[in-house]
Amino acid sequence: MTVYVGRHSFTGPFRSPERIVDKAGVYALLIGQTRGFRVLEVDQSANLRTTLTRCLLGRDDEEIQVAVLYTPGVQRSGRLRLVEQIRKACE
Numbered sequence: 001m002t003v004y005v006g007r008h009s010f011t012g013p014f015r016s017p018e019r020i021v022d023k024a025g026v027y028a029l030l031i032g033q034t035r036g037f038r039v040l041e042v043d044q045s046a047n048l049r050t051t052l053t054r055c056l057l058g059r060d061d062e063e064i065q066v067a068v069l070y071t072p073g074v075q076r077s078g079r080l081r082l083v084e085q086i087r088k089a090c091e
Helices: 048-057 076-090
Strands: 002-005 008-014 025-032 037-045 064-070
Touching (some): 037 064
Antiparallel strands (some): 002 008, 025 037
16 A cells, blocks of 8 residues: 655555565654544654664554655665655645
């Protein structure tokens, strides 16, 4: 399935990180609403599954879902720029 976050096409949403590949990319933490999703957080990681497993470990909110945008070949600086663009678009 596809979720649009800040005009970018993300894969998801996922309720747990098990189906997420441990590759570099950008992730969005989402909460489902009547129409679409509300974005809680957008960030990047070189290892999405590992990061999201740690990130979701302490959260008790079962409503949180995750969407990911894999960015093969994009270095950390490029992912950070993408995160900033998405955050601005979500304001």
